[in-house]
Amino acid sequence: MAYWLMKSEPDEVSFDDVLAAPQKTVAWFGVRNYQARNFMRDQMKVGDGVLFYHSSCAVPGVAGIAEVASGPYPDASQFDKKSHYYDPKATPEQPRWISVDVTAVEGGSYLPLSEMRTMPELEDMVLLQKGSRLSITPVTAAQWKAVAARLKQKV
DNA sequence: GCCAACGTTGGC
DNA sequence: GCCAACGTTGGC
Numbered sequence: 001m002a003y004w005l006m007k008s009e010p011d012e013v014s015f016d017d018v019l020a021a022p023q024k025t026v027a028w029f030g031v032r033n034y035q036a037r038n039f040m041r042d043q044m045k046v047g048d049g050v051l052f053y054h055s056s057c058a059v060p061g062v063a064g065i066a067e068v069a070s071g072p073y074p075d076a077s078q079f080d081k082k083s084h085y086y087d088p089k090a091t092p093e094q095p096r097w098i099s100v101d102v103t104a105v106e107g108g109s110y111l112p113l114s115e116m117r118t119m120p121e122l123e124d125m126v127l128l129q130k131g132s133r134l135s136i137t138p139v140t141a142a143q144w145k146a147v148a149a150r151l152k153q154k155v
Numbered sequence: 156g157c158c159a160a161c162g163t164t165g166g167c
Numbered sequence: 168g169c170c171a172a173c174g175t176t177g178g179c
Binding site: 007009032055056057060113133135 | 175176177178
Binding site for chain 1: 159160161162
């Protein structure tokens with residue numbers, strides 16, 4: 001089993017939105033970066049752990065724990081001319097971008113980025129590396145454990 | 156709003 | 168295939 005950190009802008013989809021969704025599950029759409037796409041396509045498995053991260057907001061940080069709930073399938077927004085994720089080069093026969101479903105598992109506490117930067121266990125986390133902007137990044141088991149423990153501590 | 160860092164595009 | 172120009176991300 002693998003672990004991931006996935007960034008979402010809370011103005012678009014917040015962790016609370018996922019908790020409120022039917023079956024607490026949403027499609028993760030709008031990934032338009034090949035490296036992030038390839039993680040979803042090639043490495044993610046149902047049941048993998050997900051740190052749900054809020055980016056581009058007042059207090060960025062991990063907003064809750066989720067899990068991967070489906071295999072990869074074509075991201076519908078790439079075909080939608082009205083979507084700002086529309087990609088004219090994608091066709092249903094030859095889709096470029098994919099989604100996976102993600103289910104919320106546990107919320108109720110928040111770990112700010114500023115605090116993550118103080119945790120020695122997270123020193124090597126991809127998210128925290130200089131210049132890192134990938135929307136989906138791998139998380140090690142040790143990093144996962146440290147974040148989960150800290151979240152639990154805060155409840 | 157600024158700006159560093161990174162990704163993508165397209166001319167050559 | 169190189170690389171300059173441009174666009175985007177995302178913290179601050």
